[in-house]
Amino acid sequence: MTKxxxxxxxxxxxxxxxxxxNKDIVVLDADLSGSTKTSVFAKAxxxxxxxxxxxxxxxxxxxxxxxxxxxxxxxSSFAMFATGRAFEIIxxxxxxxxxxxxxxxxxxxxxxxxxxxxxxxxxxxxxxRSLPNIIVLSPADAVETRQCIMKAVxxxxxxxxxxxxxxxxxxxxxxxxxxxxxxxxxxxxxxIAIIGTGVMVERAILASEKLAEEGIAARxxxxxxxxxxxxxxxxxxxxxxxxxxxxxxHSIIGGLGSAVAEVVSESHPAKVLRIGTMDTFGESGDxxxxxxxxxxxxxxIVKKAKEIL
Amino acid sequence: MExxxxxxxxxxxxxxxxxxxxxxxPGGSLSAVxxxxxxxxxxxxxxxSNPKWEERDRFVLSKGHGTPVLYGTLAExxxxxxxxxxxxxxxxxxxxxxxxxxxxxxxxxxxxxxxQGLAAANGMALAGKLDNKEYRVYAMIGDGESQExxxxxxxxxxxxxxxxxxxxxxxxxxxxxxxKVKDVMNIEPIDEKYRSFGWHIIxxxxxxxxxxxxxxxxxxxxxxxxxMIIANTVKGKGISYMENQAGWHGKAPSPEExxxxxxxxxxxxxx
Numbered sequence: 001m002t003k004x005x006x007x008x009x010x011x012x013x014x015x016x017x018x019x020x021x022n023k024d025i026v027v028l029d030a031d032l033s034g035s036t037k038t039s040v041f042a043k044a045x046x047x048x049x050x051x052x053x054x055x056x057x058x059x060x061x062x063x064x065x066x067x068x069x070x071x072x073x074x075x076s077s078f079a080m081f082a083t084g085r086a087f088e089i090i091x092x093x094x095x096x097x098x099x100x101x102x103x104x105x106x107x108x109x110x111x112x113x114x115x116x117x118x119x120x121x122x123x124x125x126x127x128x129r130s131l132p133n134i135i136v137l138s139p140a141d142a143v144e145t146r147q148c149i150m151k152a153v154x155x156x157x158x159x160x161x162x163x164x165x166x167x168x169x170x171x172x173x174x175x176x177x178x179x180x181x182x183x184x185x186x187x188x189x190x191x192i193a194i195i196g197t198g199v200m201v202e203r204a205i206l207a208s209e210k211l212a213e214e215g216i217a218a219r220x221x222x223x224x225x226x227x228x229x230x231x232x233x234x235x236x237x238x239x240x241x242x243x244x245x246x247x248x249x250h251s252i253i254g255g256l257g258s259a260v261a262e263v264v265s266e267s268h269p270a271k272v273l274r275i276g277t278m279d280t281f282g283e284s285g286d287x288x289x290x291x292x293x294x295x296x297x298x299x300x301i302v303k304k305a306k307e308i309l
Numbered sequence: 310m311e312x313x314x315x316x317x318x319x320x321x322x323x324x325x326x327x328x329x330x331x332x333x334x335p336g337g338s339l340s341a342v343x344x345x346x347x348x349x350x351x352x353x354x355x356x357x358s359n360p361k362w363e364e365r366d367r368f369v370l371s372k373g374h375g376t377p378v379l380y381g382t383l384a385e386x387x388x389x390x391x392x393x394x395x396x397x398x399x400x401x402x403x404x405x406x407x408x409x410x411x412x413x414x415x416x417x418x419x420x421x422x423x424x425q426g427l428a429a430a431n432g433m434a435l436a437g438k439l440d441n442k443e444y445r446v447y448a449m450i451g452d453g454e455s456q457e458x459x460x461x462x463x464x465x466x467x468x469x470x471x472x473x474x475x476x477x478x479x480x481x482x483x484x485x486x487x488x489k490v491k492d493v494m495n496i497e498p499i500d501e502k503y504r505s506f507g508w509h510i511i512x513x514x515x516x517x518x519x520x521x522x523x524x525x526x527x528x529x530x531x532x533x534x535x536x537m538i539i540a541n542t543v544k545g546k547g548i549s550y551m552e553n554q555a556g557w558h559g560k561a562p563s564p565e566e567x568x569x570x571x572x573x574x575x576x577x578x579x580x
Contacts, residue, residue, distance in 0.1 A: 058462035065432020
């Protein structure tokens with residue numbers, strides 16, 4: 001049976017692991033450490049953990065100052081508040097001076113579930129992607145999350161890492177190595193290409209299996225590095241298949257779908273269908289039932305694939 | 310040079326800079342000249358030839374529109390040549406409209422969007438504590454700026470984490486763009502607010518070198534809490550027609566006005 005681990009749990013564990021090795025790592029949270037899993041780091045290194053209280057602007061501003069003084073701060077909150085409430089501090093105090101702050105935001109997307117629309121960030125990729133100097137990562141599972149955190153520490157500059165609340169299947173083997181700016185082909189195919197990110201990668205794989213039963217060979221690409229994006233793998237898909245479907249637990253405006261469409265339209269025009277939330281807010285409910293309701297389903301991917309063909 | 314003479318030179322730089330750039334903020338720069346002079350010429354442990362020196366004291370101008378006084382002070386202290394001031398706010402200049410740590414030697418934090426600098430100063434002070442460093446962190450906030458929510462988030466944090474290596478000046482000149490602070494959005498009783506937030510409070514005349522230095526000494530001796538020096542100042546200080554005029558918050562003097570201002574400063578020097 002596939003192992004199920006939430007990416008936020010992988011984040012907490014990796015932070016603790018790296019905290020042992022790198023004493024410059026400090027972690028900040030805004031009263032959500034139990035949920036974001038920075039509590040794992042806090043327990044191991046209480047002196048390097050700073051709770052700023054429920055104050056996301058201050059979370060980012062303080063992190064900026066720590067980075068200016070040579071630290072490697074990880075600032076965590078829910079994606080909604082980290083990128084929404086604190087946007088302008090991220091822009092002016094972190095991205096503009098290119099300070100070495102890592103923003104690891106959990107509870108992104110509909111799979112937040114029962115807390116409802118106020119807590120379901122469906123815009124964070126779009127918001128963060130529009131800022132210069134920042135790297136935007138959206139790992140698909142626990143293994144890739146660990147890799148993303150490690151690569152974020154190696155990179156000198158701002159990084160946004162989008163994480164989820166819900167347990168998701170582990171897709172990658174333990175020896176998988178993630179590279180910033182690179183996508184990964186998970187399934188070969190030349191009929192269509194499905195490019196997914198985050199929790200939707202597993203669904204892309206399941207869709208490709210369903211399509212295979214009908215004799216349709218769907219290429220599946222995992223795109224954890226949303227900025228910089230892997231242009232080569234996208235252009236190759238545009239050239240070698242009849243069209244691209246993007247799938248993300250995010251608005252179709254400004255996220256992965258937009259990023260892929262930008263590359264394709266400028267380099268090798270091809271049909272791109274975007275699956276994501278259709279310019280709408282979410283609602284309360286079981287996270288995975290919400291994915292079905294809002295069209296982020298295996299069946300919808302299959303349906304869109306057939307539309308292209 | 311006596312501190313008063315240095316301050317006078319910085320005021321002249323401010324006027325010349327603004328006249329040349331035809332844009333910028335004179336009022337809140339002139340109100341802060343004595344504090345900046347005292348910090349950079351007497352109190353702070355810095356090395357202009359090594360602006361990124363790790364052990365240096367830090368300064369964050371949270372009221373970032375005060376770039377004229379910051380740049381005037383840094384140039385006077387030798388962080389970069391004074392002739393650079395002529396390029397203030399112009400294209401390709403190292404002197405951006407608001408402080409920029411990437412462009413300008415001696416600028417410790419990029420600021421300009423109000424309120425954010427104080428949070429960054431907290432971060433620096435926290436880092437100093439974590440590393441057991443001796444350096445001190447100074448910041449300056451404005452009275453109008455104190456209307457920003459993040460200021461109060463940051464004030465809470467400095468006290469909570471007992472950042473006694475942090476000293477903040479409130480440049481209390483009483484004016485903001487739209488008028489008197491007390492009319493736009495009253496911040497009083499500001500001393501009681503800071504005190505209730507866990508800060509050590511010192512009130513001074515922000516144009517008295519003696520009081521500024523005494524306050525900084527007291528801040529250094531204050532353990533277990535950050536210090537807020539409430540510096541009563543005059544917006545536009547030193548230029549008769551600018552003093553206490555909200556209209557001079559963000560307006561550059563014309564060549565004629567600059568000439569009058571510089572003449573006044575020449576007279577002031579002989580006082």
